[in-house]
Amino acid sequence: MKYLILMHVDPAVLEQLTEEQQQAIGEGHGQFMAATKENGEFISTQALGDPSRSKVVRSNGEGPEVTDGPFVEAKEFMGGFYLLDVEDEARAIELASLIPDASIPGLAVEVRPVVFSDLGDG
Amino acid sequence: MSRPSSAGEGLWRELAPQTLARLLRTYGSSQFDLCEDAVQEALIDAYVRWPADPPDDPQAWLATTARRRYVDRVRSDQRRRDREGRVALLEEPLGREGAQSDDTLLLLQLCCDPALSRSAQVALTLRAVAGLTTEQIANAYQLPVATIAQRITRAKRRLATLDSDLSRPGDAAERLAPVLDVLYVMFTEAHHTTTGAPAQNTDLAREAIHLARLLRQAAPDSTEVAGLLALMLLTEARHPARVGQQGELIPLDEQDRTRWDRRLVDEGLALLDVVAPGADAGPYLLQACIAGVHAHAADTETTDWLEIHALYTVLEHTTDGRNPMIALNRIVAYGMLRGPEEALSQLDDLAASHPRLARVDAVRAHLLERAGRVDEAAASYRLAIAATVNVAEQGHLRDRLRRLTAPDQPPRT
Structure with missing residues (x-):
């Protein structure tokens, strides 16, 4: 059963982190990737650029129109995700709580089931 | 390596797991990797040599060659020098040791070791026993x-x-149980991919049926193995009628049963005729019997719901009520027997004790719809x-909702 673990980041919180904390996060993600690969539960992960670099393409009623900035006005943005294949939701939550972001006040990870997959030909 | 195909896919897929099982039985499951490599190399040898020089007994040829390959590997492995003593074991003459089906059974039991995650x-069963890449x-x-x-x-x-002892004696039924469960999961995932688009992954279903057939050959006396195979056959038979042209799911009560695969239905029912009478039925045989009752009926109107309800009740007792999905199915049968209102009150009790049970809302919606309580059904x-x-x-649930809230509109085509 595939789950997407979405990492919600608050740029203001990230700025406040000490160098040690940032290093701990980096190492924590490294360990998390190694552990889930070892288990055969890892599928892929991506980290996203800063929300200020977002463009939104949406209809203005006549056709698509491009605007700057993120889709939602919010403090938190999706910063990246892990795609995992696990036995059940309980395991997905167990893994999600190992992600360093889950232990930092102001950040959060979200666990959602995947309902359709197509990996292309790769 | 791509598997050689000149001798026919079927033959290779039978021989490879049996050869692997023989090696594992001799050298132990701790040598899984080495044994698997040795079998792969023996298959390559066979691919090269058999066209010009076909062996009288392909199985024995492969086993001998794989053993030699294993010995070569052990000898060439520096770290294993000190285990050279084990090599002495290899010198024993190769005979026809036991029936081939025993090997398949051992390999299945090894791959389905309860210490592994589901x-x-x-994955291991599909690789080592079914021979998939x-x-x-x-x-x-x-x-x-x-x-x-x-x-x-x-x-x-x-x-x-773990270094599982493959020759360890034990209660046959007890050792079969995890194998049955793994094959059943493999099969149901093919039909009802928990995540994914329309269930049309017939390859996995075919693999599961193939493995269940092997298991039936290996354990002909087990009524649960026969039950599992019959259940798979009767379920697979519905496949042509289960998925619509747009990939939408068509539930049992709306299926065109003339599209069921008659050959599979007949085989499943024939198996039940042999096994079911007088059997002390376990969960798989009981589920196969339920599928058999459906297979005997032309539609839901003429289905023997009394029998189905009775079978689900027995199934619930047999499994000590551990699986609330069985209770849910029994309630569906009860609804067909006594009407939706009576079933709804039973459903409320079940939902109260299992708040996170899947499909409760779908069953409730169907029952409310049949009871004419449109707004509650839509919710x-x-x-x-x-x-x-x-x-x-x-998609199926959205169709039902659309039909309910806009009854003049035809269903999605």
Whole structure:
């Protein structure tokens, strides 16, 4: 059963982190990737650029129109995700709580089931 | 390596797991990797030599060659020098040791070791017993090859630390149980991919049926093995009628039963005729009998719901009520027997004791719809749509909701 673990980041919180904390996060993600690969539960992960670099393409009623900035006005943005294949939701939550972001006040990870997959030909 | 095909896919897929099982039985499951490599090399040898020089007994030829390859590997492995003593074991003459089906059974039991996670058991079984490549397994599950490869590697490593004794005696039924469960999971995932688009992954279903046939040959006296095979055949038979042209899911009560695969139905029913009478039926045989009652009926109107309700009641007792999905199915049968209102009150009791049970809202919606309580039914359909992670099932529920809220509109075509 595939789950997407979405990492919600608050740029203001990230700025406040000490160098040690940032290093701990980096190492924590490294360990998390190694552990889930070892288990055969890892599928892929991506980290996203800063929300200020977002463009939104949406209809203005006549056709698509491009605007700057993120889709939602919010403090938190999706910063990246892990795609995992696990036995059940309980395991997905167990893994999600190992992600360093889950232990930092102001950040959060979200666990959602995947309902359709197509990996292309790769 | 791509498997040689000149001798026919079927023959290779039978011979490879049997040869692997023989090696494992001799050298122990801790040597899984080495044994597997040796079998692969023996298959390559066979591919090269057999066209010019076909052996009288392909199985014995492969076993001998694989053993030699294993010895070569052990000898060439520096770290294993000190185990040279074991090599003495290899010198014993190769005879026809035991029936081939025993080997298949042993290999199945090894791959389905309860110490492995379910997904690892399934992947290893598909690889080592069904003979699928890592790529084929990854494709079947829509997972990256690396993920499946890692899972298999880890499973083998775990088995090596357990060093399962393949010849360990034990209660046959007890040792079969995990194998049955793994094959059943493999089969149901093919039909009802928990995550994914319309269930049309017939490859996995075919593999599961193939393995169940092997298991039936290996354990002909087990009524549970026969039950599982019959259940798979009767379920697979519905496949042509289960998925519509747009990939939408068609539930049992709306299926055109003339499209059921008659050959599979007949085989499943014939198996039940042999096994079921007088059997002390376990869960798989009981479920097969339920599928058999459906297979005997032309539609839901003429279905013997009394019999189905009775079978689900027995099934619930046999499994000590551990699986609330059985209770849910019994309630559906009760609704067909006594009407939706009576079933709804039973459903409320079940939902109260199992608040997170899947499909409760869908069943409630169907019952409310039949009872003519349109608004409540629509609300239940919406809850059910939110709760399911199966795209095909979502589509089906949306169709029912649309039909209910806009009765003049024809269903999605």
